[in-house]
Amino acid sequence: MERxxxxxxxxxxxxxxxxxVGIFAGLGLxxxxxxxxxPAKYIWFGYFTLLFAGVILQIxxxxxxxxxxxxxxxxxxxxxxxxxMAWGVTVQAWGDKSEMLTAVVIxxxxxxxxxxxxxxxxxxxxxxxxxxxxxxxxxQKTGVIVDPRYTEMSxxxxxxxxxxxxxxxxxxxxxxxxxMLLARSLSANIEVLLLIPVGLYLGAVTTSVAASQxxxxxxxxxxxxxxxxxxxxxxxxxx
Numbered sequence: 001m002e003r004x005x006x007x008x009x010x011x012x013x014x015x016x017x018x019x020x021v022g023i024f025a026g027l028g029l030x031x032x033x034x035x036x037x038x039p040a041k042y043i044w045f046g047y048f049t050l051l052f053a054g055v056i057l058q059i060x061x062x063x064x065x066x067x068x069x070x071x072x073x074x075x076x077x078x079x080x081x082x083x084x085m086a087w088g089v090t091v092q093a094w095g096d097k098s099e100m101l102t103a104v105v106i107x108x109x110x111x112x113x114x115x116x117x118x119x120x121x122x123x124x125x126x127x128x129x130x131x132x133x134x135x136x137x138x139x140q141k142t143g144v145i146v147d148p149r150y151t152e153m154s155x156x157x158x159x160x161x162x163x164x165x166x167x168x169x170x171x172x173x174x175x176x177x178x179x180m181l182l183a184r185s186l187s188a189n190i191e192v193l194l195l196i197p198v199g200l201y202l203g204a205v206t207t208s209v210a211a212s213q214x215x216x217x218x219x220x221x222x223x224x225x226x227x228x229x230x231x232x233x234x235x236x237x238x239x
Contacts, residue, residue, distance in 0.1 A: 114210065
């Protein structure tokens, strides 16, 4: 694992993203396979295709824009799968009449959270210096990230990190309250009471990551258009 970490930097590695997406999206799709509605075969095909695409992208390209787009798609799939998991469990307990209401409530919550996260990241002053993400040091003249493990330690970055943590903390009571509201009217089945808050919370986390990666992708595209050159990663050599 240590050799893997030295060879592939997590902040710029599609393979790491594929592993994480495999866990989160796989959890949501697997639960749906038991509680329904069962994911169609093409959804499973798309899931494994996306994971395989991460390996191919790791080998064939070191352009950061492609990595960020892949990460946005991967984490977006995870958020969708986990939201669908929470929706499927709720509908199973409430009945088919709750399908539309549950879908609207969950979608509204995740879209609002994702949009606020995207706006906060995209409009951050850090994007002027680091349009590609929160880590890495780039040569502004060449567009090459020469130190992918670099972490900005400015007070500004620390303040943003603290605000991001506070946002997650503020979202937790909303998820807990919604889960308690559902629990009062759902069956006493322990699986139902457990899977709904897990799906909502993990779905919010993956939505946050997807929104962040999307903001980086847009920032990179803007920087590349303004400077007339792409941003590439200089991959570290294993020690």
